[in-house]
Amino acid sequence: MPVTVEHLSTNGIKGSAQPQIAITPLTPEEEERIVNTRITNDERPLKRIIKRFHHYINVAHAPLLPSVPSGSVEDARESFLVELASFQLLLKKNAMICEAEARQVEEYQREKHRIDLEHNTLRGQIEQLKTSLEEAQLTRKRKMEYDLIAEKVNTLPSREELEKTIEALENDMVAIRDEHETQSRTIQSQKVALDGIISDLGSLRFHGGDPTVSGVPSHRGTPTFESRASEGLEELESIQASEVTLGLSKGDEREEGEEGEEKPPELEVNGDIEMGEVEEKTKNSRARKAREDLEEGEATDASSELSEPPDNI
Template sequence: MAAPPNSNATQPIFVPPTPAEEEERPLKRIIKKFQSYTSLAHTPIVPVLSGTGRPSSVQDAREGFLVELSAFQLLMKKSAMICEAEARQVEEYQREKEHLDNEHETLKAQIEELKVALEQAQMLRKRKIEYDVVAEKVNSLPSRDELESEISALENDISAIRNEHETQDHILIGQKTALDGIIAELSALRFMGKEPGTASVPPSGRGTPAPDAHGTETQISVGEGSHASVAKSEGETESVRPHTETAPSEGLVEDTDIEMGEVEEDPRDKNKKKDREEMEEGEATDASSELSEPPDD
């Protein structure tokens, strides 16, 4: 079986014309018509023997040239119209481009404004949330009137505490003054107790002598009458220790050991004690003065 013949070898290769060639075709045709018309219109140098068909050929060539020329003119007008339309399209494109550029700039500015507005809205929202939190905390607190009443009560308490503090300070100052006076009195009594006595008196069997008619009661007024009298200073409650007997040849009274809060017994008390002991040797007496203390049960 024979192989089929090669189609490429039998068929010619078709090359499409370029746009420039397409545009040159009408011009080439009109040039060709013009050349044929000029060749027929002018008398040839060598006369033609058969001249019967020449006028018709010249007329046909002339009409063909005019037709081609008209077609070329129409083509040129069409091309001009196309160019004008394209120019208008270019202008329209430029206007559209400028309009789009303007819109782009406008939208860009609007986007920036919207960004700023969004940031402000976010800040306002954040502040609103914080305000809501603070408002909730404030609403949970007591009212203003209650707080003012509490503050007034606290101020009154502070004033009372301040006054009490001042009063306590005055009391402490008075007590300190009274204590200084008592210490001074005790020092004076101690100094008086250390003075030498007239004679040594032997101690009696009774340990507690009768109190003197003249008590050792001392009243001390402190401040603006805020303190009561301090009755019977510590010399009233002190107990007198008996003198230690010494040798008769000495004839001196030994000083009493005075402890804190004690004073030495007055010599007058010693004389009265001696008289009372002499009365007790004969008979017991129960006479008592108004200032004498009742006997202990």
């Protein structure tokens, strides 16, 4: 807004009016900046030096005033010079403060850069620690699994015990195999002996009686010698199979530490064979008596002992 500037003379009388000066208004940003500058800066020393300067000018250059003593002019000049020196000192102080602040800003920048580097370093370390933590957790999990498996393994018998057990089983298998072979040989020998006995019995039967009578057929279908021999062989094989089963069961009992003596089957079979021979001789004598009766003309349709198979074959 336009401002009228008026200069007052030393005697307090108004002087001639000066031309008006147009001052452009300030923007809100400029006003705010000026307010901030005035708030932050202390303008009292500048105001004092301006006041001293105006006082010195008024004292030194006042033609309208009466003559002023030279002492007062010198005092005004000295006062102005002192105020100017103090203002220069204040400016130097402010300059030093600015330089110190600049150094502090640089120090702050360096500190900020160092903090950023340390931040990046710590971030990298955190990532490494995360990876290490995951690895440690995985290792701990594997260790727990290993401990569980080791505990299960420790509950099992040792290798030496297992080897001893396997060796004992192998020895038992060998013993069972040997016993089986022994039983097989025994059975074969008994079959051969039985075949010899059957052949001897057949020869005795055919040679002991009349061949004409032996060829007379029976009304009840008397079984032949071959059928009776086959039936006796099957019965002997069934007896031997039961003996083998009994031997295997005794072998299992032998594994548990129980030892027992078994009577050889050959003696029993031989005993049966001897008893069969005696009984066969008795039957042959009865057959001869029956043939003698038939020769005398006494024929009968009743079954005879020859029509029945022997009991102990």
